[in-house]
Amino acid sequence: MITKLEKYSGKYKIVSLAFDQVSRDDLLEDNIDLLYISEKDIKLYPENIVVSEDKDVIDKLGHVHNYDVYELWENGKLSEYYDDSSLDNYFFVTAKCNSNCIMCPSPDVSRQKGGSTSVDTLIEIAKHIPADAPHLTITGGEPFLIGPDIFRFLKFLRDKFEYTEFLFLTNGRIFAIESYVQRFMENAPENSIVAIPVHGSTAATHDMITQTKGSFEQTILGIKRLLKAGIHIEVRIVVSGMNSNDIKNIAWLIAREIPKVDYVSIMAMEMTGSARINRDKVWIPYGKAALAAEEAVLVLMENGIDVKLYNFPLCVVKKEFWTLCEKSISPGKVRYAEKCEKCKMKNACGGVFAGTISMEKGELSAII
Ligand code: SF4
Structure with missing residues (x-):
């Protein structure tokens, strides 16, 4: 407000x-x-x-x-x-990013020229937030791009918030550097989880989506180093037209190379920013995205890896996978179609992104 x-x-x-x-x-x-x-x-x-x-x-x-x-x-x-009544609060560290994902919901210009919040301001904000806040997210852009001064902020969070769960949204590339992992371990709050996207099962696919050569190698190495240090990891897979044929292979890659991750989130896209500009390349109907996600879910579950489905409306997902669907879209961004009014599952369904609803062409159908 x-x-x-x-x-x-x-x-x-x-x-x-x-x-x-x-x-x-x-x-x-x-x-x-x-x-x-x-x-x-x-x-x-x-x-x-x-x-x-x-x-x-x-x-x-x-x-x-x-x-x-x-x-x-x-x-x-x-x-x-x-917002003290919400579970969806975050620290916005910087809009800048060292990757340039083709389906990023932020626009190009903010990733290249966007502003950052100074560490002093981040600490001042954190001083104001009650110590019993249940959940806080650290996000960007790529939050670790502000450099090692971020550890001063993390140390403040660690000292103040004993019981808060922290979610770090990062492309994970910085953790290919061993000393960064060490400093993260020393300074991050106790109850932290680091969420890192894997866009392809090979460097060719992942780097094509991030438009950044070498990003696959750095990301996978970063995840391995964090896991070795005992840091909790969520792997995120965003299903797009660029990787829908590779989602099952990504699941196999995770099972083979990084099976100790806490869980995997397979996500439908938010069609704003670069995703909207590149919609001809990246948009994929919900049904096709859900099918790719479901195949990957089976691989992950068979290998003992927990999995969640984010941003998928229930009516596009097979019923047997509904228990994996999270109401993941924040209240300010969630939308329902007119036909949802008749749907008996509306209360359990997370709906669709405001920025995505115009892309949906008749796939949503009320469950009655
Ligand atoms: S019809 Fe609407 S409320 Fe029902 S499952 Fe689909 S998106 Fe959700």
């Missing part, structure tokens, strides 16, 4: 929200900058100054929660960073 505090002019800062005195005093005790929202105004603490008396802004913020975290900009713009 984004709004504007008409009376604020000052530095960019991170603030928590409080709606009652108990939460306000709790945050003040921890030296946390905050906005205290009452029926008549919004005050910034510890300064104790009124930054808004606009009824519309107060009403808008009435729907958010104690301990949510916002960025407050110099011009008074207030934008949400952390």
Whole structure:
């Protein structure tokens, strides 16, 4: 949510929200900058100054929660960073990436020229997030592109969040360097899992999709090194028109080379950014993608490897695989078709991405 505090002019800062005195005093005790929202105004603490008396802004913020975290900009713009009621919160480290995946849901320009968040700001945000947050994701772009200073941030997370589960989304290439694995082990929070995509069973397919020569070798070596160090690993396979004939082979590669991964997630695409630009090459009907995924599921399960299906609506997947389907699309992005209203499985179904629904040509069908 984004709004504007008409009376604020000052530095960019991170603030928590409080709606009652108990939460306000709790945050003040921890030296946390905050906005205290009452029926008549919004005050910034510890300064104790009124930054808004606009009824519309107060009403808008009435729907958010104690301990949510916002960025407050110099011009008074207030934008949400952390939602205390959600399991889907993340630290966005950098938009830049050293791969250039053809079906990436981000646009080319952000991977090449996008901005980064400084480690000091990441730490400041983390200071505001309650220590009992159940799940936090570290993502980009490629988060490790900001360099070794990231370990200062990871160390802060490790020290503060004893019970939080952390998910790292990375292309894994940096972990081909042994010393990075060592530093990750020393600094990452205890309860971390690293999710790394494998796009093909060979360098030819994987590197064609990442458009980056050598990425397959680095990624597989990175996964092996992380596994050897005892780090938990999720392997992600995104099914596209570029690799649908290879999904089963990727499953065999995992079973043969990296069988100790915690689980494999096979995913349908989000058709935004580069994926949409390259849709003629990458789009594949849901039915075909599900078939490729199901074949790979059998290989993985027969080899004792746990597997999940992400972003697949239930009606395109055979019933025997439904228990593997996760409601994986975040609430802000999920969409259902008109015909879903009649579907008796709607509550269990994760729907489709907002950016993908226009690509679907009559494949969804209500289960009745
Ligand atoms: S019809 Fe709609 S709600 Fe039902 S399984 Fe398909 S996508 Fe999900």
